[in-house]
Every structure is written in structure tokens, then in C-alpha cells.
Amino acid sequence: MRRARRSVKGWAAAVILSGAWACQGPVTYTELDEGTPDEIDTPAPDDPARDVTQKLHLSTCEAGLAWEKATLEQVVEQGFFGHSPNRGLLVRMSTYGDRHAYRASDGEPVFALTQNLGRRAMSADWSVYGDLVANDQGQQQMAVKALITERVLESSGLLESFPQVALSGDGGTAVTVSCQRERLQVTRWRVSEGAEVLAVDLGQPCLGPFWPSDTAVSVTSDGAVAVIGLDAEGALARVDLETGEFVVVEAHGAEMDTWGRRVLDLSIQPGGDLVASVGLDGLLRLFALPDMSPVGEPIAAGTQDINKLTYLPSVVSLAVWSPDGRLLAHLSPEGDVILRHAADMAVALELPRPIFDEGQEPEFARNGLVDVAFDAHTQALAISTESGMAMWRCEGAERPQGHGPLQVTLDGPARLRVGQAATFVATHFGTDHLHGHTFFIDGQEAAPSTTARELTWTATAPGRHEVTIVIDDGLDSGSATLQVEVSP
Numbered sequence: 001m002r003r004a005r006r007s008v009k010g011w012a013a014a015v016i017l018s019g020a021w022a023c024q025g026p027v028t029y030t031e032l033d034e035g036t037p038d039e040i041d042t043p044a045p046d047d048p049a050r051d052v053t054q055k056l057h058l059s060t061c062e063a064g065l066a067w068e069k070a071t072l073e074q075v076v077e078q079g080f081f082g083h084s085p086n087r088g089l090l091v092r093m094s095t096y097g098d099r100h101a102y103r104a105s106d107g108e109p110v111f112a113l114t115q116n117l118g119r120r121a122m123s124a125d126w127s128v129y130g131d132l133v134a135n136d137q138g139q140q141q142m143a144v145k146a147l148i149t150e151r152v153l154e155s156s157g158l159l160e161s162f163p164q165v166a167l168s169g170d171g172g173t174a175v176t177v178s179c180q181r182e183r184l185q186v187t188r189w190r191v192s193e194g195a196e197v198l199a200v201d202l203g204q205p206c207l208g209p210f211w212p213s214d215t216a217v218s219v220t221s222d223g224a225v226a227v228i229g230l231d232a233e234g235a236l237a238r239v240d241l242e243t244g245e246f247v248v249v250e251a252h253g254a255e256m257d258t259w260g261r262r263v264l265d266l267s268i269q270p271g272g273d274l275v276a277s278v279g280l281d282g283l284l285r286l287f288a289l290p291d292m293s294p295v296g297e298p299i300a301a302g303t304q305d306i307n308k309l310t311y312l313p314s315v316v317s318l319a320v321w322s323p324d325g326r327l328l329a330h331l332s333p334e335g336d337v338i339l340r341h342a343a344d345m346a347v348a349l350e351l352p353r354p355i356f357d358e359g360q361e362p363e364f365a366r367n368g369l370v371d372v373a374f375d376a377h378t379q380a381l382a383i384s385t386e387s388g389m390a391m392w393r394c395e396g397a398e399r400p401q402g403h404g405p406l407q408v409t410l411d412g413p414a415r416l417r418v419g420q421a422a423t424f425v426a427t428h429f430g431t432d433h434l435h436g437h438t439f440f441i442d443g444q445e446a447a448p449s450t451t452a453r454e455l456t457w458t459a460t461a462p463g464r465h466e467v468t469i470v471i472d473d474g475l476d477s478g479s480a481t482l483q484v485e486v487s488p
Helices: 006-014
Strands: 016-022 028-030 039-041 054-059 060-070 081-083 089-093 099-104 109-112 128-134 140-146 151-155 164-167 173-180 185-192 195-205 218-219 225-230 235-240 247-248 263-268 274-279 283-286 293-300 304-306 315-318 318-322 327-331 337-341 347-350 371-375 380-385 388-394 407-412 415-417 421-430 436-439 454-458 462-470 477-487
Touching: 016 407, 081 225, 081 371, 081 380, 089 388, 099 274, 128 164, 140 173, 164 218, 185 225, 195 225, 195 235, 195 247, 225 263, 225 274, 235 263, 235 274, 263 315, 263 318, 274 318, 274 327, 304 371, 318 371, 327 371, 337 380, 407 462, 421 436, 421 462, 421 477, 436 454, 454 462
Parallel strands: 407 477, 415 477
Antiparallel strands: 016 060, 039 054, 060 388, 081 089, 089 099, 099 109, 128 140, 140 151, 164 173, 173 185, 185 195, 218 225, 225 235, 235 247, 263 274, 274 283, 283 293, 304 315, 318 327, 327 337, 337 347, 371 380, 380 388, 407 421, 421 454, 436 462, 462 477
């Protein structure tokens, strides 16, 4: 299915796709002798008189365009993009561009992030993330931090070159891919023990000074297995993170030169045994764990040139599983989003890429599709392009609900003198969800909304002043106020 190019304004009101998308629906019990691919086994209700196999049906639903917006902050390279676990926020991260949390209900910006979030470096519950921290000499080390408090839970020694970091879904294992003595090394770090557990030399050369910063890597939820893209060979390496044993299989661009063999993206199916990868050769391929045997035939996929007019141009593509592992999203050769059923790779739906630079010459347009993100219930899919975002949501899907006001306290001095600087610190209670902080002085915003919990304020006028903090997690908010007496 292809669409005509339309203006964003008209398209937002006009486009509604008809197509089936596996979304979690109401529970209905039906007596059946045999299951079908769209059913999963579930215990029957307690009833001694019934001796039948019952199934829990997953309903299908229509996917409709919920909103689309051009964003002031553009994406420069592929970074973190995802729905918060409470489904209230959509975080869009680019190291040299956008670093904001948007309200998932309407796409409005809520706050900026001070954290540096890698594409595969967040735990499933967003409690911890993996970061790369540089010292004064430009050398880097990996640090696993608590997302909200920024407390460092584990850190590595110095890593050579520009390493890559990924986290297991349970947050218990960090994996770094780095160049050590000009060879590619995979290292496993156990977060709970704060120590290196395993280092594996993959026997691969490092391709350049900025490598392997964009190497594709994915880790199983339990941290037992990692799959690494080997760009020099267009291959994939499955690494057993318990024993250090690894298997290398050919995947992309075997007949192309070195730079044509790049693995652009890969991901391990949540709770499943499939690995999906896409390469610069324009092919999507599937492999079965643990032996990495090929599954099915290669599928034509698209690639996108982004950031074309800068010194950091790049080529991206996508292989993104839904949280339940039932759907796989990738780019079509035309640059739209294809959703496929994991069971047979049949197309479930095609979602058009939003166009924000309508009318621009191709060499100047910034319409490259950068990433997609499913929400936790697989009932919504967000699309990120260089210049904006769109949200597709199942018609009639359950909307996320808040749980009441957030609790926060504000600490700081109650008395100051004119010209004296003071620091005020916000502390939240009862929420583990990512949230932003906005500070106000006498009702006026004192600083842009960010994840930073502190405000330094210098009193400029005597009298009684109010310092207020408001926190917001996309669904709920809370506030606290401190009275400050300022003397001449």
C-alpha cells in the first residue's frame, strides 16, 4: 500500500488505515478442540463439570493515526526512543539533537533529559540504564546508573576507542562492545556484584577510530546471551555470556565490499528464540537461537539516509520487536513501517511515514525515518523521523490512566540575604516513573523543565518569596512550595 504525498495538516485529519493489528483485547472464553495461531493457552475457569481446553483470544483492532507533530529539536542520529512503562511519556534521545520526553497522549514536550540514553541501554522497567562517561583525557568508561537518581550502580575500567553498551531487560547484566588492542571485545558486567564477569575476544579487527560506537548489539532479557553485528564481515556473533563460547554466522552483504556489509540493526525477540537483523544490503533476515540457523527467506527492507547535510551523516534501518514478541517492525524499501506477525512473517499492517518537509528538495529534506517504539501493551506504535513524530494507536484501545497526585518535597534554606545563592533540592515519593522537574520563583518559571532535581537561585530582592517545584510523569503531577525570607 502506498499513499499520496499530502500536507501534514490535512493528512492528520484524513488518514485512518484499515488493517488488523494484534492488540490485547477483552478476555473471552470459547470451547475449542484445536487452537489457532491467534490463540494462546490459558487455564480454564474453575468448574469441575467442564473438561475442555479453553483459550484466551487476542482480539484484533484497527490502527488509527492519533497525532503527528513536527518537533523543534531535530534528531541527528539514531538514539534511544521509547514509551515509558506507565505509557505516559515518549522519550526521544539524540546525542547531538533532541533529548526530550513528550506526552504520549498528544506529543507535547514535557521536559528535557539530562541523562545520556543509548538505544539498547535501558532495562525493561526503566529503573537503570547504561551510560558512557568520558574523563578529562577523553577516555571512556561504562557506568550503570539508576535512571531517576543518577546513582552509579556499577562502573568499568577505561575502555579503548568508542565503545557500545547494552543492557539486559532485567537490568542485571551490562554488555560492552569495545576495541581492546585493536580487536573487538565483548565484556559482560554483573550489575549486582559491580564486577566484570567475562571478556570475549571475537577475533575481529576494529574498522576505524569511531568504531564500534554504532555496532548493533542486543541482549536477552535474562542477560544470558548477546548477539553482536560484525560489520567487517556482515556477520552476526551469538555470544554465550555464561561460558564465553560464541558462534558466527554470515548475514549481510557477503558479495559486497567491507563497508557494504554493515549490520544496521538487530534485536532478539522478547521471550522467544528469534533474532532479526537488517543490513546495508537492504535485507531483513531471521535466525533461530541458540545455533543461529537461518529462518525463512530474506525479506526486502529499506534504509534511510539521515543527517545528510552535516559532518555526521549516517544510514539507518530498523528491526524492532513488540514487547510481547508477536510483531516485528521494519522499514519497507519505500521508507514506510511494516508490521509483521512473528509466527509466519506475514504483513499485519503498513504505516506511512509522516512527511514534515513537504515541498523541500530531496537533498535538503529531513524526512528520514529514524526509529519506532511500541508501548508496553502493544496497543500503540510511535514513529520518529528526523523532524517529527507520529503516534498510531489501536482504535478503542485502553488509554493509560494516572494514579493520583505525585508526592514531592522541597528542601532549601528558609532565610537568605540579597545576592546570596542557595540550592533547592526536590525529592519524590511513591513514584518510580521517569518524571520532569520545573522550578518556579514567585510563580514564574525559573528554569526549563528537566530531569535535574536541583535549582540554584540567587536572591535579588528583599521580602518573602515562594520557591515551588512541580513534577510531571506524563500522567500525574505533584508540587511543593517553600517560603523563603530574603533580607537586605
